[in-house]
Amino acid sequence: MPRSNATAGIGGADTRPPLAIGIALSRLLPKTSEAGLKTAHFSKPGLAVALLAPQLLILLFFFFIPSYKALSLAFVQVDPFGAREIFVGFANFAQLLGSPDYRQSVFFTLWFTVIQAVVTIALALLFAFATDFVIRGRGLYKSVILMPYAIAPVISGVLWAFLFNPAVGPLAQFIQSLGIPWDPNRRPFDAQLLVIVASVWKHICYDYIFLVAALLAVPQSLLEAAKLDGARPVRRFFTISLPLVTPTIFFLMVMNVVYGLFETFGIIDAVTRGGPAGATNTLVYKVYQDGFVQLNLGSSAAQSVILMIIAILFTVLQFRALERRVNYQV
Numbered sequence: 001m002p003r004s005n006a007t008a009g010i011g012g013a014d015t016r017p018p019l020a021i022g023i024a025l026s027r028l029l030p031k032t033s034e035a036g037l038k039t040a041h042f043s044k045p046g047l048a049v050a051l052l053a054p055q056l057l058i059l060l061f062f063f064f065i066p067s068y069k070a071l072s073l074a075f076v077q078v079d080p081f082g083a084r085e086i087f088v089g090f091a092n093f094a095q096l097l098g099s100p101d102y103r104q105s106v107f108f109t110l111w112f113t114v115i116q117a118v119v120t121i122a123l124a125l126l127f128a129f130a131t132d133f134v135i136r137g138r139g140l141y142k143s144v145i146l147m148p149y150a151i152a153p154v155i156s157g158v159l160w161a162f163l164f165n166p167a168v169g170p171l172a173q174f175i176q177s178l179g180i181p182w183d184p185n186r187r188p189f190d191a192q193l194l195v196i197v198a199s200v201w202k203h204i205c206y207d208y209i210f211l212v213a214a215l216l217a218v219p220q221s222l223l224e225a226a227k228l229d230g231a232r233p234v235r236r237f238f239t240i241s242l243p244l245v246t247p248t249i250f251f252l253m254v255m256n257v258v259y260g261l262f263e264t265f266g267i268i269d270a271v272t273r274g275g276p277a278g279a280t281n282t283l284v285y286k287v288y289q290d291g292f293v294q295l296n297l298g299s300s301a302a303q304s305v306i307l308m309i310i311a312i313l314f315t316v317l318q319f320r321a322l323e324r325r326v327n328y329q330v
Contacts, residue, residue, distance in 0.1 A: 078297040080295035096299065096302055104278060105286050113256075113261055116199050117256035117257055125242075127145055127208055131212055131215075145205055154269070160267075188280075191275065191276055199259075207252050207256070214244075215245060253318060257318065265284050268285050288300075
């Protein structure tokens with residue numbers, strides 16, 4: 001009998017209809033969810049558990065257990081050797097909120113975090129914008145900006161402490177030669193300014209990487225159209241590039257706040273150790289001072305809980321106030 005047109009090919013070779021081939025291939029490809037994401041189905045649930053186990057164990061031992069321990073210690077008083085615990089309820093929190101030193105630490109941490117985040121993003125934007133205008137030595141330009149990322153925070157703090165040391169620091173002696181009094185060991189404002197400068201210098205490379213990548217993703221057609229209309233580079237940056245990189249700026253603002261609250265410990269410990277007179281004693285450094293130096297574990301745990309609440313409030317406020325102004329579409 002003659003074969004049908006659907007199954008007969010040139011020279012009598014059998015061929016399958018294109019629809020059948022597409023169905024066969026689709027069965028071999030990973031299935032996707034309604035959101036377009038690939039989904040994986042495991043015939044044996046034990047394999048899925050084994051793949052998730054390393055990450056779950058890391059979260060268990062380095063997040064959930066320490067969080068539970070800090071929360072439980074916040075409501076007790078513990079002797080320095082940990083042999084006896086006395087439940088005191090909210091007495092640790094009440095003592096902290098009534099302490100002038102702690103309120104000063106909270107105030108300094110808040111404005112230090114905001115200023116550090118804003119200055120870091122502003123300078124990183126400036127350097128990222130200037131990257132396209134560096135004709136010679138662009139590789140060296142990028143290397144110099146990214147160099148602080150390879151330096152440990154403690155080493156960075158030691159470097160800045162030496163440069164601005166009032167006795168032997170070259171930059172400190174230059175400032176004093178201009179007739180400006182400078183002594184971060186005695187003057188609180190000088191110490192606070194030095195900590196901000198060191199923190200910004202250490203983190204600016206992180207923001208620079210993301211902003212350069214975001215600016216490279218801006219459609220060149222829009223920039224060329226604006227250039228034909230007579231817009232200069234600065235105007236093109238503020239009217240076209242900056243609105244399109246707002247998602248990256250929003251992400252960096254959240255990350256810079258986290259950096260200011262938690263990751264500046266090494267710099268402060270190396271530069272000022274919280275001094276003079278507690279002027280640079282941030283919340284995370286005060287947790288260390290009270291818990292590991294003065295061995296007041298109950299107060300230190302209560303401070304860590306308050307610090308976590310402040311970080312959550314900062315993040316929520318940023319999402320409420322800034323995300324609505326973020327443009328995710330070109």
